Amino acid sequence: MGSAVQGAIDWDRRYKLMRTHTAMHILCGVVWRDYGAQVTGGNMDPGEGRMDFEFANLSRELITEIEAKCNAEVAAARAIRTQILPRAEAFAIPDLIRTKINLLPEGIQEVRTVEIVGLDLQADGGTHVANTREVGGIRVVDYKSKGAINKRIYIRLD
Numbered sequence: 001m002g003s004a005v006q007g008a009i010d011w012d013r014r015y016k017l018m019r020t021h022t023a024m025h026i027l028c029g030v031v032w033r034d035y036g037a038q039v040t041g042g043n044m045d046p047g048e049g050r051m052d053f054e055f056a057n058l059s060r061e062l063i064t065e066i067e068a069k070c071n072a073e074v075a076a077a078r079a080i081r082t083q084i085l086p087r088a089e090a091f092a093i094p095d096l097i098r099t100k101i102n103l104l105p106e107g108i109q110e111v112r113t114v115e116i117v118g119l120d121l122q123a124d125g126g127t128h129v130a131n132t133r134e135v136g137g138i139r140v141v142d143y144k145s146k147g148a149i150n151k152r153i154y155i156r157l158d
């Protein structure tokens, strides 16, 4: 305690994580909007990530379609904005319920939201880019069945 420390951000790594994280929001926004499939989990490294969905009928054809739709959202240059909302206000947003905001401990009075304007809205503490265009290309590189309903989708930044 009481000693000075010095920290530095590895900007290349951080920026790549911001782009990757935003790509995952795009993926989960597209999959929710067009297929009604909820995200159940995910993980990422700089430049690549995976997300799990409750997606019963996923196919190779759909993967190709999802990839094209994700890249259309990148090209659409959507703005990304964050807000800090009072707990009650955040809980009143129907879209946030699906991100399991109800798991938030009672003591937390403010909720940070991250919105890809026109596509996706989540309660979220992560770092993101300011515009979907910054993500660059998204490739859906693979998918895997994790059970009758759960499917895992793997993405990589181009």
Ligand SMILES: [Zn+2]
Pocket: 021, 025, 114, 124, 125, 126, 127, 128
């Ligand atoms: Zn996020």
